[in-house]
Amino acid sequence: MTTATDAKARRVLLAGFEPFENDPVNPAWEIARALDGWTCEGAVVQAVQLPCVFGRAIDALDAALIGSPLQLVLCIGAAGGRTEISMERAALNIDDARIPDNAGQQPIDLPVVRDGPAAYFSTLPIKAMVRDMRAAGLPAAVSNSAGTFVCNHIFYALMHRLATRPALAHTRGGFVHVPYLPEQASSKPGVASMALAAQVEAFRVAIRTALTVRNDVRETAGRLH
Numbered sequence: 705m706t707t708a709t710d711a712k713a714r715r716v717l718l719a720g721f722e723p724f725e726n727d728p729v730n731p732a733w734e735i736a737r738a739l740d741g742w743t744c745e746g747a748v749v750q751a752v753q754l755p756c757v758f759g760r761a762i763d764a765l766d767a768a769l770i771g772s773p774l775q776l777v778l779c780i781g782a783a784g785g786r787t788e789i790s791m792e793r794a795a796l797n798i799d800d801a802r803i804p805d806n807a808g809q810q811p812i813d814l815p816v817v818r819d820g821p822a823a824y825f826s827t828l829p830i831k832a833m834v835r836d837m838r839a840a841g842l843p844a845a846v847s848n849s850a851g852t853f854v855c856n857h858i859f860y861a862l863m864h865r866l867a868t869r870p871a872l873a874h875t876r877g878g879f880v881h882v883p884y885l886p887e888q889a890s891s892k893p894g895v896a897s898m899a900l901a902a903q904v905e906a907f908r909v910a911i912r913t914a915l916t917v918r919n920d921v922r923e924t925a926g927r928l929h
Contacts, residue, residue: 714747714773716911719765720780721854724756724806731885731903732780738904745915747775754779756854757807758799762861769865769872776828776914777877778907779862781855782884787896788843789906790881791830792850794823795860800852816860824863826878829920833910842906843898850879876914880907 720736723729733753740751752768754761765779783790797820799811830846837844850856859879866872882903889897 714775715771716744716747716749717752717768717774717777718749718780719752719754719768719777721754721756721782725803727888729885729888730782731882731900732782734885734900735780735882735903735907738900739907744911747915749911754858755806757805758809758811758854758857760807761854761858765858765862774872774875776911777862777875779858779879781879781881783881784884784892784895786881786883788845788883789837789903790845790847791828791834792826792847792859792879792881793830794825794848795850795856795863795879796823796852797821797860798852799857802853805854816857817864820864824860824867827866827876828878828914829917830878831923832917832921833913835921835923836913837906837909840905840909842902842909844906847881850881855879855881
């Protein structure tokens with residue numbers, strides 16, 4: 705699902721994954737589509753759903769990168785067990801799936817991009833985003849591991865494109881892991897969750913910070929994964 709935007713409008717792209725691993729819902733996509741069309745600091749949010757499939761997720765992202773100028777790209781994925789909005793610091797050039805993706809693929813120890821750099825760092829002001837979410841009473845932290853499943857796969861692919869495509873030279877991007885929704889956690893005893901309304905509000909705060917803060921703060925960002 706996407707919302708048409710004015711050809712001259714700056715865009716904030718929110719790319720959220722479809723449900724996976726037998727869950728009927730994915731908070732990543734629910735957050736993205738809840739904010740589709742929202743305007744912040746002169747930029748319009750556009751939501752795109754990513755398949756939870758190695759390779760095909762990158763194809764969907766590539767299609768979404770075409771169009772009016774992009775100011776920010778935030779890819780979003782769910783992480784069972786996380787208790788807060790997790791701003792990921794680094795993407796690794798490795799696919800090492802613990803389970804098959806939605807197409808039954810399970811790559812082991814393969815590069816996301818052959819001959820690409822070992823890793824990329826997020827270009828978002830992740831600590832400032834965490835600071836402002838916390839100031840709004842919303843649980844957030846910096847994470848040092850995006851895993852090696854399709855989330856890291858798309859994170860690395862995004863950052864590689866931002867680093868190598870001249871048209872995206874001024875676009876900032878990164879990846880955010882989010883907790884399960886309460887309806888998901890109800891069937892998983894002991895697993896943390898966060899209401900969708902709180903997660904959507906956290907992204908409103910985070911996007912506003914990313915659009916207005918150029919240089920990240922140098923301070924602790926709390927629990928690191």
